[in-house]
Amino acid sequence: MYARIIFFALFVAFNVQAQSASVAGSDEAAKVVASGTVPDEASRAAILGKLRDLYGAANVVDRLEVGGVVPPPNWTEYMTKLLNPNIKQVRKGQMQVNGTQIALKGNVANEAMRQQVVSDMATALNPTYTVDNGLVVAGGSAQTVLDKTLSNRVVEFESGSATLTPVGQKILDEMAAAIKQIGTPKVQVIGHTDSSGNRLANIGLSLARANTVRAYLIDKGIPAESLSAVGSGPDHPVNSNDTAEGRAKNRRIEFRLAG
Numbered sequence: 725m726y727a728r729i730i731f732f733a734l735f736v737a738f739n740v741q742a743q744s745a746s747v748a749g750s751d752e753a754a755k756v757v758a759s760g761t762v763p764d765e766a767s768r769a770a771i772l773g774k775l776r777d778l779y780g781a782a783n784v785v786d787r788l789e790v791g792g793v794v795p796p797p798n799w800t801e802y803m804t805k806l807l808n809p810n811i812k813q814v815r816k817g818q819m820q821v822n823g824t825q826i827a828l829k830g831n832v833a834n835e836a837m838r839q840q841v842v843s844d845m846a847t848a849l850n851p852t853y854t855v856d857n858g859l860v861v862a863g864g865s866a867q868t869v870l871d872k873t874l875s876n877r878v879v880e881f882e883s884g885s886a887t888l889t890p891v892g893q894k895i896l897d898e899m900a901a902a903i904k905q906i907g908t909p910k911v912q913v914i915g916h917t918d919s920s921g922n923r924l925a926n927i928g929l930s931l932a933r934a935n936t937v938r939a940y941l942i943d944k945g946i947p948a949e950s951l952s953a954v955g956s957g958p959d960h961p962v963n964s965n966d967t968a969e970g971r972a973k974n975r976r977i978e979f980r981l982a983g
Contacts, residue, residue, distance in 0.1 A: 759787035767800040774807040796824070798850070805848035810841045814859065824850070829858035838871075839978070842962045851966030854973075866906040870979045873902040879937060879977040886932035888940065896937060899979060900944035910982035912952050913937045918971035919958040931955025937977050952982065 756779045762768045768788050775784045806819070806826075814830040826845065832838045842857040849855070857876065860868050880892040888896070903911060915930030915937075934953035942948050963970035 755785055756783055757785040757787060761789045761791070761793050763791070763793050763795045763799070765790055767795070767803075770800050770804050771807070774804045778807060778809065778812055802849055802853065806845055808844050808848070810837070810844055813837050814841065824853045825856070826853060827856045827858060830860075832859050836980075839960055839962065843960050846961050846963045846970070849964065851964040851970065854963055854967075854970065857962055866909055867981050869902050869906050870899070870911070870981070873898050874979060878973065878975065881933055881936075881975075884929075886929065886936045888936060893940070896940050897944065900941050900946055903941070903946055903950075903979075908947060908950050910950050910952070912954055912978075912980045912982050913941070914954045914956055914978040914980060916956050916960060916974060916976050916978065917958050918974040919961070919965040920971065923957055927955050927957035929955075930957045933977065 756775055758772060758775060762771065768786075768790055772784060772786055772788070811819075813832050814828075816831050818827075818829045820827045826849075828842060828845075832841065838857070838859045841859060842855050845855050860871055874895070877895055879895050880889040881887060882889060903909070913934045915932075915934035917926040917930045919926070931953060932955070934955055938948075938951045938953045941951055958965070958974070961970075961974045962976070963973040965971050965974060
Protein backbone atom coordinates (compact mmCIF):
# COMPACT_ATOMS: atom_id res chain seq x y z
CA MET A 725 0.00 0.00 0.00
CA TYR A 726 1.16 3.53 -0.68
CA ALA A 727 0.35 6.93 0.74
CA ARG A 728 1.47 10.11 -0.92
CA ILE A 729 1.43 13.63 0.41
CA ILE A 730 2.21 16.32 -2.17
CA PHE A 731 2.82 19.95 -1.25
CA PHE A 732 2.68 22.87 -3.71
CA ALA A 733 3.02 26.36 -2.27
CA LEU A 734 3.13 28.86 -5.12
CA PHE A 735 6.41 27.85 -6.80
CA VAL A 736 7.42 25.65 -3.91
CA ALA A 737 6.86 21.93 -3.98
CA PHE A 738 7.88 18.77 -2.22
CA ASN A 739 6.47 15.28 -2.16
CA VAL A 740 6.13 12.82 0.66
CA GLN A 741 5.44 9.23 -0.27
CA ALA A 742 4.91 6.75 2.53
CA GLN A 743 4.92 3.01 1.96
CA SER A 744 3.08 0.87 4.48
CA ALA A 745 3.72 -2.81 5.10
CA SER A 746 2.09 -5.43 7.28
CA VAL A 747 4.59 -6.76 9.78
CA ALA A 748 3.50 -9.51 12.17
CA GLY A 749 -0.09 -8.42 11.78
CA SER A 750 0.59 -4.69 12.29
CA ASP A 751 0.64 -1.83 9.80
CA GLU A 752 3.99 -0.02 10.02
CA ALA A 753 5.54 2.74 7.96
CA ALA A 754 8.30 1.36 5.74
CA LYS A 755 9.62 4.34 3.79
CA VAL A 756 8.84 8.01 3.34
CA VAL A 757 10.26 9.67 0.23
CA ALA A 758 10.50 13.47 0.28
CA SER A 759 11.14 15.06 -3.11
CA GLY A 760 10.68 18.38 -4.88
CA THR A 761 12.00 21.89 -4.31
CA VAL A 762 12.16 23.96 -1.14
CA PRO A 763 13.35 27.57 -0.83
CA ASP A 764 16.43 27.08 1.34
CA GLU A 765 18.45 24.71 3.51
CA ALA A 766 16.58 25.81 6.63
CA SER A 767 13.28 24.74 5.08
CA ARG A 768 14.77 21.45 3.96
CA ALA A 769 16.15 20.74 7.41
CA ALA A 770 12.89 21.66 9.13
CA ILE A 771 10.73 19.49 6.86
CA LEU A 772 13.05 16.49 6.99
CA GLY A 773 13.40 16.88 10.74
CA LYS A 774 9.62 16.79 11.17
CA LEU A 775 9.30 13.76 8.92
CA ARG A 776 12.04 11.93 10.78
CA ASP A 777 10.37 12.71 14.08
CA LEU A 778 7.12 11.26 12.77
CA TYR A 779 8.33 8.23 10.84
CA GLY A 780 11.84 7.57 12.18
CA ALA A 781 15.08 8.71 10.56
CA ALA A 782 15.72 5.35 8.92
CA ASN A 783 12.36 5.51 7.17
CA VAL A 784 12.84 8.91 5.47
CA VAL A 785 14.48 9.17 2.03
CA ASP A 786 15.63 12.70 1.14
CA ARG A 787 15.19 13.74 -2.49
CA LEU A 788 14.58 17.41 -1.80
CA GLU A 789 16.21 20.12 -3.89
CA VAL A 790 16.97 23.62 -2.60
CA GLY A 791 16.61 27.05 -4.18
CA GLY A 792 15.04 28.78 -7.15
CA VAL A 793 11.62 29.24 -5.56
CA VAL A 794 9.97 32.03 -3.57
CA PRO A 795 7.56 30.84 -0.88
CA PRO A 796 4.66 32.76 0.67
CA PRO A 797 5.30 34.27 4.12
CA ASN A 798 6.08 31.77 6.87
CA TRP A 799 5.72 28.88 4.42
CA THR A 800 8.13 26.57 6.22
CA GLU A 801 6.39 27.10 9.55
CA TYR A 802 3.00 26.22 8.07
CA MET A 803 4.30 23.20 6.14
CA THR A 804 5.84 21.71 9.28
CA LYS A 805 2.59 22.35 11.18
CA LEU A 806 0.76 20.31 8.55
CA LEU A 807 3.01 17.38 9.38
CA ASN A 808 1.34 16.66 12.71
CA PRO A 809 1.04 13.15 14.21
CA ASN A 810 -2.48 12.63 12.86
CA ILE A 811 -1.18 12.78 9.28
CA LYS A 812 0.29 9.33 9.90
CA GLN A 813 -3.27 8.02 10.04
CA VAL A 814 -3.80 8.77 6.33
CA ARG A 815 -3.19 5.87 3.96
CA LYS A 816 -3.17 5.88 0.16
CA GLY A 817 -3.37 9.63 0.52
CA GLN A 818 -2.46 12.79 -1.32
CA MET A 819 -2.21 16.30 0.01
CA GLN A 820 -1.76 19.15 -2.44
CA VAL A 821 -0.93 22.70 -1.39
CA ASN A 822 -1.43 25.05 -4.33
CA GLY A 823 -0.77 28.55 -3.09
CA THR A 824 -3.02 28.70 -0.06
CA GLN A 825 -5.41 26.00 -1.30
CA ILE A 826 -4.95 22.59 0.32
CA ALA A 827 -6.64 19.45 -1.05
CA LEU A 828 -6.40 16.33 1.08
CA LYS A 829 -7.33 12.86 -0.15
CA GLY A 830 -6.79 9.35 1.16
CA ASN A 831 -8.11 6.76 3.58
CA VAL A 832 -8.47 6.95 7.36
CA ALA A 833 -9.72 4.41 9.88
CA ASN A 834 -12.94 6.14 10.95
CA GLU A 835 -15.07 9.25 10.53
CA ALA A 836 -13.81 10.86 13.74
CA MET A 837 -10.25 10.71 12.40
CA ARG A 838 -11.42 12.06 9.04
CA GLN A 839 -12.73 15.19 10.74
CA GLN A 840 -9.86 15.47 13.22
CA VAL A 841 -7.06 15.49 10.62
CA VAL A 842 -8.59 18.46 8.79
CA SER A 843 -9.64 20.23 11.98
CA ASP A 844 -6.02 20.11 13.20
CA MET A 845 -4.84 21.60 9.91
CA ALA A 846 -7.42 24.39 9.92
CA THR A 847 -6.46 25.32 13.47
CA ALA A 848 -2.74 25.38 12.69
CA LEU A 849 -2.81 27.32 9.42
CA ASN A 850 -2.97 31.00 8.55
CA PRO A 851 -6.56 32.16 7.76
CA THR A 852 -5.60 32.59 4.11
CA TYR A 853 -5.25 28.80 3.76
CA THR A 854 -8.29 26.65 3.02
CA VAL A 855 -8.57 22.87 3.32
CA ASP A 856 -10.68 20.67 1.04
CA ASN A 857 -11.39 17.43 2.91
CA GLY A 858 -11.42 14.51 0.47
CA LEU A 859 -10.55 11.86 3.04
CA VAL A 860 -12.71 8.72 3.13
CA VAL A 861 -13.09 5.98 5.71
CA ALA A 862 -11.11 2.92 4.61
CA GLY A 863 -13.08 -0.29 4.60
CA GLY A 864 -16.19 1.58 5.63
CA SER A 865 -18.23 1.30 2.46
CA ALA A 866 -21.44 2.50 4.11
CA GLN A 867 -19.74 5.62 5.49
CA THR A 868 -18.14 6.18 2.11
CA VAL A 869 -21.58 6.21 0.47
CA LEU A 870 -22.71 8.91 2.91
CA ASP A 871 -19.52 10.94 2.42
CA LYS A 872 -19.75 10.76 -1.38
CA THR A 873 -23.43 11.70 -1.33
CA LEU A 874 -22.75 14.78 0.76
CA SER A 875 -19.66 15.40 -1.38
CA ASN A 876 -18.31 18.29 0.73
CA ARG A 877 -21.55 20.24 0.23
CA VAL A 878 -23.10 22.18 3.09
CA VAL A 879 -26.71 21.58 4.17
CA GLU A 880 -28.00 25.15 4.13
CA PHE A 881 -30.23 26.87 6.68
CA GLU A 882 -31.68 30.34 6.80
CA SER A 883 -29.29 32.72 8.56
CA GLY A 884 -29.19 32.28 12.33
CA SER A 885 -32.03 29.76 12.34
CA ALA A 886 -32.77 26.03 12.09
CA THR A 887 -35.00 26.46 9.02
CA LEU A 888 -33.78 24.58 5.96
CA THR A 889 -33.38 26.36 2.63
CA PRO A 890 -34.61 24.67 -0.58
CA VAL A 891 -30.98 23.81 -1.38
CA GLY A 892 -30.60 22.18 2.04
CA GLN A 893 -33.79 20.16 1.48
CA LYS A 894 -32.54 18.92 -1.88
CA ILE A 895 -29.31 17.64 -0.33
CA LEU A 896 -31.28 15.89 2.42
CA ASP A 897 -33.49 14.19 -0.18
CA GLU A 898 -30.29 12.68 -1.60
CA MET A 899 -29.04 11.75 1.88
CA ALA A 900 -32.31 9.97 2.67
CA ALA A 901 -31.94 7.89 -0.49
CA ALA A 902 -28.32 7.08 0.40
CA ILE A 903 -29.24 5.97 3.93
CA LYS A 904 -31.89 3.66 2.51
CA GLN A 905 -29.39 2.38 -0.07
CA ILE A 906 -26.99 1.17 2.65
CA GLY A 907 -29.68 -0.59 4.63
CA THR A 908 -30.83 2.17 6.99
CA PRO A 909 -28.06 1.85 9.62
CA LYS A 910 -27.92 3.95 12.76
CA VAL A 911 -26.65 7.41 11.82
CA GLN A 912 -25.60 10.37 13.94
CA VAL A 913 -26.62 13.74 12.54
CA ILE A 914 -24.05 16.20 13.88
CA GLY A 915 -24.53 19.95 13.67
CA HIS A 916 -21.57 22.36 13.55
CA THR A 917 -21.36 26.15 13.60
CA ASP A 918 -18.64 28.72 13.11
CA SER A 919 -17.13 30.50 16.12
CA SER A 920 -19.05 33.77 15.76
CA GLY A 921 -21.07 34.77 18.83
CA ASN A 922 -21.63 32.94 22.10
CA ARG A 923 -20.36 29.36 22.27
CA LEU A 924 -23.31 27.98 24.24
CA ALA A 925 -25.75 29.66 21.86
CA ASN A 926 -23.89 28.11 18.95
CA ILE A 927 -24.08 24.66 20.53
CA GLY A 928 -27.83 25.16 20.94
CA LEU A 929 -28.21 26.29 17.32
CA SER A 930 -26.14 23.35 16.04
CA LEU A 931 -28.33 20.91 17.98
CA ALA A 932 -31.51 22.58 16.74
CA ARG A 933 -30.28 22.26 13.16
CA ALA A 934 -29.30 18.62 13.69
CA ASN A 935 -32.80 17.95 15.07
CA THR A 936 -34.34 19.68 12.05
CA VAL A 937 -32.34 17.42 9.73
CA ARG A 938 -33.32 14.36 11.77
CA ALA A 939 -37.01 15.30 11.56
CA TYR A 940 -36.75 15.91 7.80
CA LEU A 941 -35.13 12.50 7.22
CA ILE A 942 -37.78 10.79 9.37
CA ASP A 943 -40.42 12.48 7.23
CA LYS A 944 -38.66 10.99 4.20
CA GLY A 945 -39.06 7.48 5.57
CA ILE A 946 -35.94 6.93 7.70
CA PRO A 947 -36.95 5.19 10.99
CA ALA A 948 -36.67 7.52 13.98
CA GLU A 949 -34.70 4.93 15.94
CA SER A 950 -32.02 4.95 13.24
CA LEU A 951 -31.21 8.63 13.73
CA SER A 952 -29.74 10.60 16.60
CA ALA A 953 -28.92 14.32 16.74
CA VAL A 954 -25.78 15.91 18.23
CA GLY A 955 -24.81 19.58 18.50
CA SER A 956 -21.06 20.25 18.43
CA GLY A 957 -21.25 24.03 18.05
CA PRO A 958 -17.93 25.60 16.98
CA ASP A 959 -15.66 22.98 18.56
CA HIS A 960 -14.65 21.03 15.43
CA PRO A 961 -13.85 23.45 12.58
CA VAL A 962 -12.70 22.17 9.21
CA ASN A 963 -11.53 25.60 8.10
CA SER A 964 -10.39 28.91 9.52
CA ASN A 965 -13.05 30.99 11.28
CA ASP A 966 -11.18 34.17 10.33
CA THR A 967 -12.65 34.39 6.83
CA ALA A 968 -16.22 34.42 5.54
CA GLU A 969 -15.50 31.44 3.30
CA GLY A 970 -14.02 29.47 6.18
CA ARG A 971 -16.95 30.24 8.47
CA ALA A 972 -19.40 29.12 5.77
CA LYS A 973 -17.65 25.75 5.51
CA ASN A 974 -17.64 25.31 9.27
CA ARG A 975 -21.44 25.78 9.42
CA ARG A 976 -22.28 22.27 8.35
CA ILE A 977 -24.15 19.04 9.04
CA GLU A 978 -22.15 15.85 9.31
CA PHE A 979 -23.53 12.32 8.90
CA ARG A 980 -21.62 9.66 10.83
CA LEU A 981 -22.38 5.96 11.20
CA ALA A 982 -23.09 5.37 14.89
CA GLY A 983 -20.66 2.99 16.55
